[in-house]
Amino acid sequence: MPRMLILDGNSLANRAFYALPPLTTADGRPTNVLHGFLTMLFKLEQEQHPDYWVVAFDKTKATVRIEQYAGYKAQRKETPEGLRPQFDYLKEILAEMDVPLLELAGYEADDLIAAITKQAEAQGMEIQIYTGDKDALQLISPRTNIFLTKKGISEIERYDETALWERYQLRPHQIIDLKGLMGDTSDNIPGVPGIGEKTALKLLWEFETVENVLTNVEKVSGKKVQSNLKEYADQAILSKKLATMLTEVPLTFSSEDFIYRRPQASKVLPVLQKYDLRNVTRLWHERHNDEGLLSENSEAVLETWPERAMSEEDWLLQIAEWKSQKKPLTLACRYKGTGLQGGQWLEWGVANQGETFTLDREEASEKVCQAWLGLMGSDEIPKTLADSKTVALLLANEGVKLKGLALDLSLASYLIQSSRPKFAPLDLVKEYFPSQDVFANIAEEAAALAQVAPKFEEDISTLGLTSLLHEIEEPLSLVLAQMERHGIAIDSETLKAFGDGISLTLKQLEQDIYALAEETFNINSPKQLGTILFEKLSLPTAKKTKTGYSTDAETLEELRTAHPVVAKILDYRQLNKLMSTYVNGLLAQAKEGRIHTTFQQTVTTTGRLSSTEPNLQNIPIRLEQGRQLRKVFHPTEPGWVLLSADYSQIELRILAHYSQDPLLCESFALRQDVHTRTAAEVFGISLEEVTSDMRRSAKAVNFGLVYGLTEFGLSRDLGIPRKESKFYIEQYFKRYSGVKRYLEDVVTQAKIDGQVRTLLNRLRRIPELLHSNRVQRQFGERIAMNTPVQGTAADIMKLAMLKVAEGLKPFQATMLLQVHDELLLQVAPEDLENVARMLKEQMENAYPLTVPMTVECKVGPNWYEMQPFHSI
DNA sequence: AAGCTCACG
């Protein structure tokens, strides 16, 4: 079916104008709408592959509707100054892109859209309408879908009849009735006073149309509503009329007028340059690069793979055949609950060589289920999945260990483009089959995954990510599944008691603060707090945020001596954080004495893991009061101990390895305290002469290096003048010129490649390097400096986790948590010595660098009382 | 849903 894209130029331009910051050309002409609109258009072009497209614009002044109702759109503000000229720029660019434009004196874009839609439907096209205007929902039909901009313009929500029903329980033709009753302030459609969306919907669910509501007005519940309906009956009818999009326009067009022609670089690039549209230009290039680099085929359409109906006997035979012939299977799974908590599989979709199957838990016999689970636990059947960690957890709930994982498509997609937000099956398929909209059933989902799999494999291979995927990320997902499933033991009683103590102090602090402020207010509200501190108490203001006064800890620390309430607030903040996030947060998550976090493996841009629900990677440690919390984490088995292993200075060691800077390398080779050594070099003194203050400064410099050092950042971190931080940085780079050269080189190369890589070849694209905004570009430079370092640390830790998981097998010990450069295990006391030795050995040698890696082990009865442990 | 604040590496 040919596909037509219709864009509401005015509506989308307005959205873009308000959603985006005020960008301009070098000579000051506004361009934010151009950015927003064109970005969207390019994306649509790439994802939807239109056969026809058109952008409709209002041709204002005397519209037909003004004759009907003088108030119509009277409310509407004048087009803002920054927006008006952009319509002309936009039309100029669209013309160069060969995008058909449509406008007609006296008519709004709305009406043109309605008219085109009607004709296109008659010609049997599929129609997609893009707008921010909900009125368009009235045009929904089996052939026509509406795509509404959600927040800003970057997110789009698709509406068909089903989606509309789910959202409002209305049919498309009732949208005008809805507007008739509730009105629309932005279009100044009056509606009926006192009737908003909720009441209007209720009325329409009962009476279907405005006319029917009015006929049956006596049956309407609610006195006020009823009397308003009577009084404003005419206005309701008129409002409905105003909301109706006109399909009769004095214009005939043929589909020829709207044919999609591929935009020509020779015409488009110059006009993009004319308006300084560097981002859009970059997008243009990216699109063409991507097409060259990746095996995307815009014409690709999924094949329909037939589903075979299966009796119990068929299933048993089929499973036996797969097993004996070691057939590779692609699997999709529907389940209830989460993979982790009481999750149960409901349906499996299976795809194999052009055929698909559905295994339904309700229908399948016990025998078939057992045979199937046998297949899942078999190393000999290669499996392609979209989310192996969840599947592994679901199978573990059935007592089966997932084996034979051949390809995890979510992980593959993450490695190809780590910044891509979603990795659900549909998103994965859409990456190569952009026109795929929904899966009819689980079998079709499996078939789609099976067809997308070779494309992922190909791109993974092209990008040099094969071993990172198959040898690290995929096996790691199964290790993470085990860790999540095991969980970590927590003592809820102690935690509650801890919370009770905090509560008491918190109440007292609250009273003290109210007394000192001489009024009660919400201390948790930065806005109210700001008013009290900076207006009522007239404390000196230092920093401001977008929305008002800044009241963060750094600001308040400055004011500590200015008023006694400030210290109380700082205490309150600290305790309140402990109470809400940690005491209450963790208590809510504890089940049967354990906490099971979820490790996210496809979230960070650098390759690190993250931890959610709850986040166990940010349990307090820096301040003693919060650190106490760690007492509640303990081993699950009586008598066992917790064992932790920390990489020491892993990121600086990686920097040393990358840069081969002689001083930095030597420092590690000699196993010196690296911060003391840095201080000695920067201040030009001997190691013995370094004071603790000098060491502290040097430590901050070392930290900063990894982040992409700036004078500003260092001065803020150390609380020193910019001049001083500048001096430190200069001194540092004089002594450590190898580091300087490396950091310069990595940025230069990143600008050439548009990406950086870690030691294990993990890739991060850095589009920020091409941004027109200098701040953004510098951000890109810091990313280029930081990602290889942070990412390599993540690579090495992941590799170490695999080796440790393997090494733990002979022992009574479990891996519990990973906190970026630390692993936490629980161990039976008789195995402690051996496990600690293995742990240190495997971590230190996971991926040898040119400088030694060191790992510090600690042991204790809980996560608070950890003492250094040196194996013999 | 966005902004602020703050916990961790």
Next chain:
DNA sequence: ACGTACGTGAGCTTT
């Protein structure tokens, strides 16, 4: 003259 250290997730308030 600007606005900045890198990477996360959660709770709370305000819009």
